[in-house]
Amino acid sequence: MVWFIVGACVLALVVLALFLTLLRFNQLSMARSLCDEAKRQLLVELRGRHALVPAYIGTLQQVTTQDLSSVELALASAERAPFGPRGAAAESALTRAVDDAAQIPSQIGDRAIATDSSLAMQASPSEELDTTISLLHGQLNVLTDRILSGARIYNTNVDLYHRQRERVVSRLFQNVFKAREPFTEAQPQQTFTEAQPQQQSGAQDQSGPAGS
Template structure:
């Protein structure tokens, strides 16, 4: 074998290795992007469940505290905004923060009515909402872990070469921005 043939074989091997690496890296990005999208869909399901529980909760409280119209309107507006389309996780998080604050005020109103707090319907709705909040928190952790993994891969070298070539971008985290909302809403009665 001549030196020229050996050089061509070495170059061919390097090109094949680079192609295999490129395909594997691209496929890894696709897998991570799909995990992020799946995780977001799971959060979306739980958010819809939360949004569906709220009218029942409002109606239950309204039966005992009909004069608290402002609180009910605020919850309805916040629910409508949160249930509406959002441009991304950051906007959805902001809308959910407003809804959480409105629910906190609703529970504060409910606290003034011992008969309401003792109501089986109210207790069941409260338990369902607490369960849903826990599921949203778990979904948020799963989603953010996948986002972190995707973002790390998009930013590190050499996978960032493939990310730039195929326009794969960082994903948004779904996180609570306001410190007062970082704590789970207090729903104990």
């Protein structure tokens, strides 16, 4: 009778362990799927913006002779950058380049008016091109907002997924459920050897006036 009770308890523990293991496996699988789906949607928005930038550059080239290579280089870098911190940094650089280029038509018009008001109409871009540039820039801004929103959703899912992976039972499946790279710019971290001389110089600066 005693052995029967012990055997039943052991069997119950084994069944419970299997149940918890399967439950954790399903939770990890669901968390990974959420990350992959968020990444897929984010990539759609990124590719949509990359496809629109050439039309934006082409329209700007019709109204200015200024060098737009910075936008072209930013686009090329964003298209080549791997998904992750490097990709996020490249997308931020592309956003800045696009916003800077959007100021070119107004700068041309201001310079033309300042030079000679009688030549303002000849020097300034046509209203059609101005409208097209504004519309394209507006569409790019909408895509940028979607990218930022998609990146937040993706990074939130990645954070939750990584927390799931760090739990005790989840460590059994770490070779199956690989880590996902967040889509955020890597923040430069100051090393201890770089920070120490600065702290020492700061302490000397503070002690100098006190001694005098």
